[in-house]
Amino acid sequence: MTDAPRRPRHPRDRALTRRQILDAAEQLLAAHGTAVSIAAVAVKAGVSKSGLLHxxxxxxxxxxxVADRGLRTLVTEVDQQIDPADASPGRGTRAYVSALCGGSAAAAAVFSPTSLLNALLDAPGTKALLQADAEYWRRFFADDGLPxxxxxxxxxxxxxxxxxxAVTPYLTADELNVARDALLDLTRSDPST
Incomplete structure (x- = not known):
């Protein structure tokens, strides 16, 4: 019996594999809802079911x-909109408005009624995650210097x-820009007015 030459094992990049699984899960959940099976996600991600379960x-x-990644995407997108040269009250709120109202498609998508995150609101285990996210945003805004x-x-x-x-014909791009600018003005005006 001859020993077949062994192929060298290429260690998988753990972070890359995790991203591939999450990408596949997001795509399948967006297309088919929360009834998607682990096996289908594994196939789409190019991993075995046991690899996914690892x-x-x-x-x-x-x-x-998947829900956590969506929530963290919003935090990242808002952080990217913060002007480092702006130290005045409301700078975080301005970044939030900018991200959601034209500065980031990923941030705006979180609030779409058809978003994946909305589909996951009732998934087991997300309640604590959502509570922690809500507390993060409460602190974020409370510390931003606006009433x-x-x-x-x-x-x-x-x-x-x-x-x-994201989903209605009732708000045109021009109307969104006008509303965004009005909200940004509210972040800059004297809070006593």
């Missing part, structure tokens, strides 16, 4: 990871604009 020990863990009444109105208006611009 990274995500359960279907629920995978869904939580609560002002940043709450601005924040939720920006989120509504992002949702409307």
């Amino acid at each position: 990274h995500f020990p359960s279907r629920d863990a995978l869904l939580v990871a 609560a009444a002002r940043y709450l109105v601005i924040r939720h208006a920006a989120e509504g604009l992002a949702a409307s611009s």
